[in-house]
Amino acid sequence: MPHGRIIGGLGSPHAPSIGVAYNSGKGDTPSWKPLIDGYKPMQAWLEAKKPDLMIIVANDHANSFFFDRYPTFALSVAAEHEIADEGWGKWPLPRVPGHSEFGWQLAHSLVDQEFDIAVCQELPLDHGCLTPLSCLFPPERRWWVPVIPIIVNVLQPPLPTAKRCYDLGRAIRRIVEAYPKKLDVVMVGTGGLSHQLSGERYGFNDTAWDSEFLDLIETDPERLARMTHQELMERGGADSVEEIMWLVMRGALSPKVRRVHRNYYLPMVTGFAQVIFEDLGDEAAARKAASRKAA
Amino acid sequence: MDPKKQAAPAGRPLWETEVEVLPIQSRQIDFERPLHGTYLTTGLRAQRGYRLSKFCMAFMSPETRDAFKADPERVMSEMALSDYEKTLIREQNFNAMVRYGVNAFMIFKLANAFGVNQNQTGAKMRLQSFEEFIATRNVKDAL
Numbered sequence: 230m231p232h233g234r235i236i237g238g239l240g241s242p243h244a245p246s247i248g249v250a251y252n253s254g255k256g257d258t259p260s261w262k263p264l265i266d267g268y269k270p271m272q273a274w275l276e277a278k279k280p281d282l283m284i285i286v287a288n289d290h291a292n293s294f295f296f297d298r299y300p301t302f303a304l305s306v307a308a309e310h311e312i313a314d315e316g317w318g319k320w321p322l323p324r325v326p327g328h329s330e331f332g333w334q335l336a337h338s339l340v341d342q343e344f345d346i347a348v349c350q351e352l353p354l355d356h357g358c359l360t361p362l363s364c365l366f367p368p369e370r371r372w373w374v375p376v377i378p379i380i381v382n383v384l385q386p387p388l389p390t391a392k393r394c395y396d397l398g399r400a401i402r403r404i405v406e407a408y409p410k411k412l413d414v415v416m417v418g419t420g421g422l423s424h425q426l427s428g429e430r431y432g433f434n435d436t437a438w439d440s441e442f443l444d445l446i447e448t449d450p451e452r453l454a455r456m457t458h459q460e461l462m463e464r465g466g467a468d469s470v471e472e473i474m475w476l477v478m479r480g481a482l483s484p485k486v487r488r489v490h491r492n493y494y495l496p497m498v499t500g501f502a503q504v505i506f507e508d509l510g511d512e513a514a515a516r517k518a519a520s521r522k523a524a
Numbered sequence: 525m526d527p528k529k530q531a532a533p534a535g536r537p538l539w540e541t542e543v544e545v546l547p548i549q550s551r552q553i554d555f556e557r558p559l560h561g562t563y564l565t566t567g568l569r570a571q572r573g574y575r576l577s578k579f580c581m582a583f584m585s586p587e588t589r590d591a592f593k594a595d596p597e598r599v600m601s602e603m604a605l606s607d608y609e610k611t612l613i614r615e616q617n618f619n620a621m622v623r624y625g626v627n628a629f630m631i632f633k634l635a636n637a638f639g640v641n642q643n644q645t646g647a648k649m650r651l652q653s654f655e656e657f658i659a660t661r662n663v664k665d666a667l
Contacts, residue, residue: 246642314586316636386567387552426629427631428561428623429651432657457551467559467562495662497666498643
């Protein structure tokens, strides 16, 4: 029986400066090459694995949503997504295709599982999605995989807990696996590691914590899921709390993963990290199948 | 913390108050351990900053950006900002805007209309010159 499966997870920063640098051809300059080169294995991995769908977990930066009405979690069922004008003109990018059929399934199943997510039929995308998407799909390959954006409130407290984000990822895994059609899904968790973008602490970084975070997201995500926002902000700066979006990605993967890529670069104000985690499937089911075969 | 000091003075609208620390019972944020140089837009602070935040949102429209560049006073008056809010804008006092309750991503939209980029805005939030700030960075031109 065909069914959906999670094939892996990617981690990517989403700072607008990266998308601008990449899209304006500055990827080979000394300032950007250490980061932009880190997208090459990710592009190649996608081309090799040929996912049917990308679920990208990002936050809106007050472009699709404003604080008049601000959802904790939102997902888009739109067939395609406009490019937002964030205040300095739209990026010259084509509209991003969505996946309405699975989007509605995801919406229903998440609410059935008591994740009361807001459902969007129009969702202009800002740099939160467009920086990673730009770099994962080079200009000649835009956009060959449809995308379902999941938007998490990391701007306006109260924010969802780290554990809630991890559990959201686990729910997404269950829903993908229950889908009765072939659907190879790649998850993308977006966000910078240590950084703070306001107050006198603007520019705060901690590279040792960033390195520890990258170890933990791979090998012990539940430990990260137990951290409070206070702890995350103390270790990594106020805006590093957006690392909880990486936990949605990680929660959707198998307990153990195969890391095939990890890169880190801190040029100015944000610790930028990229990872590829390959899903190892349901190990218990795999063992069972193996023992059946042996018998 | 003395709760009396935290309450907004009676009869005055939130955005006119001097309230700086607005503790809330939270399992996620420890209001007894504020981080140096960090002003979370929690609760009443966010509410106080709402009108100025909304003003910043208008800069998503090219028409507002052009109108502001041509005549900032007219745009500020049309949006019915308070005198204090207008002063913050005229002075490009981004640090005070953060303390007032405006999220950084709103401030970046407004700063852009002044031709001030994100890291120049950040330097002002740090109460430093751009040159002082950039000297603390690993790479100077990854803007």
